[in-house]
Amino acid sequence: MNRIPLRRALGALGLAALTAASVTACGGGDSAAGDDFGLAQPGTITAAVTAGDYPFVSPDASGKPVGLLVDLNNLIADRMHLKIVYKTTTVQAGLPGLTSGQYDLMSVGLVASDERKKSVAFTKAIFWGQNVVVVPASSTAKSIPDLAGKRVGAGANSTQEDFAKKKMTTSQLVSEATDGAGVNQLLAGNLDAMVLGSTHVGQIFTEHPGKLKVALTSPQDQPGAEAVNKKLTKFLDAYNTELTALANDGTFLKLYQKYFPNLPYPTQMYQFWPSIQQQIEKQGKPTP
Structure with a gap:
């Protein structure tokens, strides 16, 4: 998970x-x-x-x-x-x-x-969860191709990092120590997207109301x-x-x-x- x-x-x-x-x-x-x-x-x-x-x-x-x-x-x-x-x-x-x-x-x-x-x-x-790609509220990204060449964060050695390596091959993957650190980088404009687990997203949105949104989701294998x-x-x-x-x-x-x-x-x-x-x-x- x-x-x-x-x-x-x-x-x-x-x-x-x-x-x-x-x-x-x-x-x-x-x-x-x-x-x-x-x-x-x-x-x-x-x-x-x-x-x-x-x-x-x-x-x-x-x-x-x-x-x-x-x-x-x-x-x-x-x-x-x-x-x-x-x-x-x-x-x-x-x-x-x-x-x-x-x-x-x-x-x-x-x-x-x-x-x-x-x-x-x-x-x-x-x-059993899903991989959720979260982007800034102003982003127009809605699919993996939309993030080609973009900086996409994921927690080091996480399921989300595995997903990004396998599915988001045209993006620039940035390994983050924790999900929290990655979200902070996303909010600071140093990332274009962050891959999170489905159980995390609700809490993230509660912590940062109106600042982020879901670009796409993908069930875990x-x-x-x-x-x-x-x-x-x-x-x-x-x-x-x-x-x-x-x-x-x-x-x-x-x-x-x-x-x-x-x-x-x-x-x-x-x-x-x-x-x-x-x-x-x-x-x-x-x-x-």
Whole structure:
């Protein structure tokens, strides 16, 4: 899935606090139960997060990571009788840290591409989104050809960067450290467009009313999931078991609807979670 910009309300101090801090949530049982998972720190899940992944994970005013994946992973850690600690990094640095054993889990919505599967494993699917090309409100661009020769930004090592490299070959791709940084460059006139994930766009437009608009959208090829160190097969199996339980009992859908109140649950996800399809049908919710 996708990375999401910081809320406007956060100042530099809040971001610095998140970058420097590690936040721990305690599991409900004996942490020694997870010692045989092969985690970087026995009994503790070391989860990498980014500073611009709202509403999956982002810092609150104090710099503490909050969001859908924090709520979800706190629950899963508790059910697995493990502690969990969140450490802030970037996708670009986090994936190598995952393969080296510095982290156990990358708690970011990433598309489980074939290239990424060469170095990391993935949890069961958590989301299916779209790539959205955002331009200044004054722009006349409505298609990929309209952006030929233009400077188009995308988050480094993100699904959106993969999309731009594959589909926007006539544009000049600019790799940005975060979505927030790219949007700032777009607003400053240093970019002509920025590729974002569909879950990010509403927040971006709320933060910058009337300044940006959507030029075009394109469905992602695969669902998003969290990355896991490939060596942690037992941990991944146990994690997926608990994720499945939370999907089947309605907890995951409640979290989704809490953090995405205006975004219908993606019907592409029904193939992975038929129980959620049944829950949606009982609610009588509209589909995309």
